[in-house]
Amino acid sequence: TGMFTYDPGFTSTGSCDSEITYIDGDEGILLHRGYAIDELAEKSNFLEVCYLLLHGELPNAAQEAEFEHTITRHTMVHEQIHHFYRGFRRDAHPMAVLCGVTGALSAFYHDSTDVHDPRQREVASHRLIAKLPTLAAMAYKYSIGQPFIYPRNDLSFAENFLHMTFAVPAEEYKINPVMARAMDRILILHADHEQNASTSTVRLAGSSGANPFACIAAGIASLWGPAHGGANEAVLKMLGEIGSKDRVGEFVKKAKDKDDPFRLMGFGHRVYKNYDPRAKVMRATCYEVLEELGVKDPLLDLAMALEKIALEDEYFVERKLYPNVDFYSGIILKAMGFPTSMFTVLFAVARTVGWIAQWTEMIGDPHQKIGRPRQLFTGHTSREFVPLNERG
Numbered sequence: 001t002g003m004f005t006y007d008p009g010f011t012s013t014g015s016c017d018s019e020i021t022y023i024d025g026d027e028g029i030l031l032h033r034g035y036a037i038d039e040l041a042e043k044s045n046f047l048e049v050c051y052l053l054l055h056g057e058l059p060n061a062a063q064e065a066e067f068e069h070t071i072t073r074h075t076m077v078h079e080q081i082h083h084f085y086r087g088f089r090r091d092a093h094p095m096a097v098l099c100g101v102t103g104a105l106s107a108f109y110h111d112s113t114d115v116h117d118p119r120q121r122e123v124a125s126h127r128l129i130a131k132l133p134t135l136a137a138m139a140y141k142y143s144i145g146q147p148f149i150y151p152r153n154d155l156s157f158a159e160n161f162l163h164m165t166f167a168v169p170a171e172e173y174k175i176n177p178v179m180a181r182a183m184d185r186i187l188i189l190h191a192d193h194e195q196n197a198s199t200s201t202v203r204l205a206g207s208s209g210a211n212p213f214a215c216i217a218a219g220i221a222s223l224w225g226p227a228h229g230g231a232n233e234a235v236l237k238m239l240g241e242i243g244s245k246d247r248v249g250e251f252v253k254k255a256k257d258k259d260d261p262f263r264l265m266g267f268g269h270r271v272y273k274n275y276d277p278r279a280k281v282m283r284a285t286c287y288e289v290l291e292e293l294g295v296k297d298p299l300l301d302l303a304m305a306l307e308k309i310a311l312e313d314e315y316f317v318e319r320k321l322y323p324n325v326d327f328y329s330g331i332i333l334k335a336m337g338f339p340t341s342m343f344t345v346l347f348a349v350a351r352t353v354g355w356i357a358q359w360t361e362m363i364g365d366p367h368q369k370i371g372r373p374r375q376l377f378t379g380h381t382s383r384e385f386v387p388l389n390e391r392g
């Protein structure tokens with residue numbers, strides 16, 4: 001009982017205090033621990049950003065070397081987990097597989113599930129950051145019937161992920177440095193984004209004291225939806241559906257029609273009412289990758305035509321709907337050879353560090369309570385039970 005605020009979608013509710021990520025949606029600013037996202041994407045690397053998100057500061061050389069060593073030491077998964085994969089259908093969506101096996105990590109790493117022990121929390125963080133790429137690549141390999149590729153600790157985080165995804169035992173896999181750099185950027189750009197749906201899910205799950213592996217599995221489930229991480233996959237599907245440039249106008253019209261539920265995927269954001277700073281970097285990276293790989297993709301021309309029309313259209317201008325990060329990431333990933341079903345999986349690999357940093361912050365917060373929203377009850381008030389033989 002007592003007063004509460006009715007706020008569906010939590011558009012005006014601050015659920016926690018946090019020192020990790022700052023967003024000014026009107027200005028199009030995103031800072032991690034005070035550092036601008038475009039500068040991090042340009043000058044840093046993913047593991048450094050992981051350290052920054054977890055610890056609050058960029059690492060010095062010794063700290064960076066130690067962190068890299070710790071993460072690479074945890075990249076393998078328990079051999080028994082291979083059997084877990086074999087229980088899935090080969091045509092299962094890799095997000096379904098990832099959600100299942102990540103939750104299953106709780107069953108394998110009992111020694112890092114005590115949330116009251118800071119050392120166990122740290123080990124769980126390292127395990128999750130290190131193992132998610134391995135689990136993600138395994139989901140892909142399983143879906144195409146290729147053998148699992150073990151991680152290689154002499155490679156960078158991004159290179160190792162490309163290796164586990166695209167290498168086959170029969171021949172040497174040469175990592176293209178432009179692709180590795182682009183992968184690293186994609187990981188940095190998706191690493192954290194304050195209290196979005198999946199992060200709030202992780203915090204809410206964790207607020208009951210659930211173990212971190214279970215909480216991250218909950219985050220993956222929330223990320224899967226097309227209004228959130230599933231948008232990059234939905235963008236590619238939509239571009240395929242539009243098919244050719246001359247049909248762009250028709251689909252823009254559909255998106256503006258209030259009687260039609262269709263939305264332009266990859267446009268709009270709950271917080272950014274300006275150009276998403278991540279989208280700017282992603283757009284530049286997109287052109288770099290396509291040029292390097294010599295990809296001439298008609299879908300890209302189509303995407304650019306769509307971008308131009310939407311940016312000039314009164315409907316989109318009025319509502320401040322700009323292309324978001326998912327609009328471009330899908331195109332890059334397609335050019336790199338990832339199937340669309342892996343796009344959201346990649347997002348999950350990158351976001352794991354954000355989730356775990358936010359979870360760790362929550363556990364250490366003295367104001368932390370179990371998350372327990374209230375409701376505005378609109379159902380029946382008290383009524384008398386009707387026996388079965390008297391019901392119409």
Ligand code: CMC
Nearest residue numbers: 226227228229231255263264265266267268269270319324
């Ligand atoms: N196409 C057409 N109209 C749109 C779109 C769109 N993509 N997005 C918003 N609108 C309209 C919406 O109909 C509403 O119009 P009106 O005021 O006339 O009723 C207005 O813009 C405001 O939209 P909203 O639904 O109140 O905004 P929201 O903050 O609840 O939704 C969103 C944000 C991202 C869910 C939404 O923009 C959307 O569905 N976009 C497409 C999916 C997408 O690209 N999602 C990725 C988000 S970024 C990455 C991530 O978070 O994972």
